[in-house]
Amino acid sequence: MDEKVKVADRGKTLEDLKQTDADLRLPSVVEPAHFPIETLAPEARQQTPAVGQRATRPDGRLHGLGQTKYIDDITFPNMLHAKIKRAGIAAALIKSIDTSEAEKMPGVMAVLTGNEIPVNSFGPSYQDQPVLAYERVFHAGDGVAAVAALTEQIAVEALDKIKVEYEPIEAVFDPMLAMQEDAPKVHPPHDNVYATKAIKKGDVEKGFAEADKIFEGRFSTQMIEHVPLEPHASIAEWDGNGRVTLWSSLGRITLGRADISRTLNMPINKIRIVGTVVGGNFGGKNEITTEPVLALLSKKTGRPVKMIYSREEEFIASTTRHPFIMDYKTGVMNDGRIVARKVRLVLDGGAYCSWSETTLGKACILSAGPYNIDNLHVEAFCTYTNKTMAGAMRGFGAPQVCFAYESHMDDIAHDLGIDPLEIRMLNAFEEGSLSPTGQVLQSVVVKESLQTAAERFGWKEFSK
Amino acid sequence: MTDVSMTVNGEERTASVPPETTLLTVLRENFFLTGSKLGCDVGDCGACTVLVDGIPVNACLMLAGQAEGRDIVTIEGLANQDGMHPLQQAFENLASLQCGFCGPGVIISAKALLEENPDPSVDDIRDALSGNLCRCTGYTKMIEAVQDAARIMRGESADEAA
Ligand code: FES
Ligand code: FES
Numbered sequence: 001m002d003e004k005v006k007v008a009d010r011g012k013t014l015e016d017l018k019q020t021d022a023d024l025r026l027p028s029v030v031e032p033a034h035f036p037i038e039t040l041a042p043e044a045r046q047q048t049p050a051v052g053q054r055a056t057r058p059d060g061r062l063h064g065l066g067q068t069k070y071i072d073d074i075t076f077p078n079m080l081h082a083k084i085k086r087a088g089i090a091a092a093l094i095k096s097i098d099t100s101e102a103e104k105m106p107g108v109m110a111v112l113t114g115n116e117i118p119v120n121s122f123g124p125s126y127q128d129q130p131v132l133a134y135e136r137v138f139h140a141g142d143g144v145a146a147v148a149a150l151t152e153q154i155a156v157e158a159l160d161k162i163k164v165e166y167e168p169i170e171a172v173f174d175p176m177l178a179m180q181e182d183a184p185k186v187h188p189p190h191d192n193v194y195a196t197k198a199i200k201k202g203d204v205e206k207g208f209a210e211a212d213k214i215f216e217g218r219f220s221t222q223m224i225e226h227v228p229l230e231p232h233a234s235i236a237e238w239d240g241n242g243r244v245t246l247w248s249s250l251g252r253i254t255l256g257r258a259d260i261s262r263t264l265n266m267p268i269n270k271i272r273i274v275g276t277v278v279g280g281n282f283g284g285k286n287e288i289t290t291e292p293v294l295a296l297l298s299k300k301t302g303r304p305v306k307m308i309y310s311r312e313e314e315f316i317a318s319t320t321r322h323p324f325i326m327d328y329k330t331g332v333m334n335d336g337r338i339v340a341r342k343v344r345l346v347l348d349g350g351a352y353c354s355w356s357e358t359t360l361g362k363a364c365i366l367s368a369g370p371y372n373i374d375n376l377h378v379e380a381f382c383t384y385t386n387k388t389m390a391g392a393m394r395g396f397g398a399p400q401v402c403f404a405y406e407s408h409m410d411d412i413a414h415d416l417g418i419d420p421l422e423i424r425m426l427n428a429f430e431e432g433s434l435s436p437t438g439q440v441l442q443s444v445v446v447k448e449s450l451q452t453a454a455e456r457f458g459w460k461e462f463s464k
Numbered sequence: 465m466t467d468v469s470m471t472v473n474g475e476e477r478t479a480s481v482p483p484e485t486t487l488l489t490v491l492r493e494n495f496f497l498t499g500s501k502l503g504c505d506v507g508d509c510g511a512c513t514v515l516v517d518g519i520p521v522n523a524c525l526m527l528a529g530q531a532e533g534r535d536i537v538t539i540e541g542l543a544n545q546d547g548m549h550p551l552q553q554a555f556e557n558l559a560s561l562q563c564g565f566c567g568p569g570v571i572i573s574a575k576a577l578l579e580e581n582p583d584p585s586v587d588d589i590r591d592a593l594s595g596n597l598c599r600c601t602g603y604t605k606m607i608e609a610v611q612d613a614a615r616i617m618r619g620e621s622a623d624e625a626a
Contacts, residue, residue, distance in 0.1 A: 054558075054559075055559060056556060056557060056558075056559045057559045057561070057562070059564065060555070060556045060559055060560075060561055060564070061548075061552075061556045062564075063555075063561040063563075063564025063567045064548070064551075064552040064555040064556055064561060064564075064567055064568075064571060065499070065539070065540075065542075065543055065548065065552060066497075066498075066499020066500070066538070066539030066540055066567070066568040067499070068564050069498070070501070070565065072492075072498075072501070072502060073492075073498035075493075153482075153484075226599075227599055228563070228565075228599060229501070229503045229509060229511055229563065229565040229566050229597065229598070229599050229600075230501070230503070230563070230565045231503075277563070277564070278563060279501075279563045279564070279565030280563045280565060280599050280600055281563075282599070308502070310505065311503070311504040311505060311506065311508075
């Protein structure tokens, strides 16, 4: 080797190099000189036994000081405030939208309707959701027009002046009815059932034939809103060079950027999204909502435009957790061993697909529970209804099916006179068990966990 | 427009606002004290909690005019050059906040409690925080942090058993 070339860190250990690297890193929150603190969080790259350690959050201090900047805490000179008019009718054809009175109001700077949006559809899997409904309303929370005004108050008043003429059409709200052939179609000409999945393992009919006893039950769960404490919020600024910057409470900014580029029909490099600290997401802020509307209002007015969802909009116009209707049929031997199970899931997807496919998939895979069942048949359907759309929410369908299979398990145990813990211990997964889709499971501690939990909360004493 | 004046975090402040303006709006938009948050605008969530003459109030429900001449304390009024308020320090140490949006309101409610009752029971704390919704944390660590802060404020050490 050329002796003149210096090899800088020869002789240093890997630990030294890691330290050099760590020293070069800036702390994620610059420590204010007048608030000296000792952080309880381990240093970056320092190997610590993580489990059992107390950890702080790097952003925790600013949260407690009230200094974290969420979208609504950000403001720009000349910023306008936007509001969206909601349809208030579940299914209708839009005959006309008259915004002229609103436009005349002092303080109203711009009005926007669906026909002005370059590509008026979006969605994370199917692009079945209009940014602003224009020809047809699919659920009552659909936006039909947007206003940008000097104050939020003026924008709200302007919404009242917008006249929309609807021709009501037949709506469908019950997912079971929506699945029937003659049900009114939510998105004609497409069928209401827009996603299905099936899992088959063994021979379920043979399993039922061999079983000592058959149990059946129907379980259903309701629609749930995420209710993040910070409502959906964004600010758009369209600059003179035709670039748009969006400050948004969006949780998936890369996906959102692609969706915004598609709806605005402009190259993605002209779109910049600044993801701020989010005041609670829980899956509800995983797709765009008002961003294209605000971008276009900003383009029209040449000013930054902010919009914050009201709490009501949060409930009617943002995604929710899918309501499920779950039919379970289980064949068991007298000793409590499960030999066959059939599951049928119907997911009420509401008006748009959103993250339904992901939810459907995960619900299907988990619907049999953490139990060894040789003969299994799961079928699942997701259907449109004229209701607020369901999307991602913590667990993607797992909590719904968990409620069903565990309730079903309790019913079986009760009927057979077996202790609910016993029946689970008898059937639960073990190291190397096969999941319903054939995955070999590792690090399985279901039984140990159940046993430990039962001991700790006094299951035996409780069930006496 | 009406003129309102009040003491905010020890300072005389005045603003000229439309009569329907809430205290929360004046604090956030006129005085740029954005620590108090708007979560629901109807008095359900407590994200907007501030102290008015020492009493926790939902600032989204109070008109600015009703605050005329009164003494307001917001989350920004708790820390000073010497350091954070013991509640803020305890909330940080225990990672009691996740997204943090509820935090300012929770800490203000807890401050009002500790001023009245320096040694609150868990039930007292739950009662005091019952007007503050948090969707992230499940409250457990907030309650621990209020207990820690109470101990510090009574001159004991934080981790002494209650
Ligand atoms: S914003 Fe005031 S209580 Fe929710
Ligand atoms: S920390 Fe998110 S709402 Fe309380």
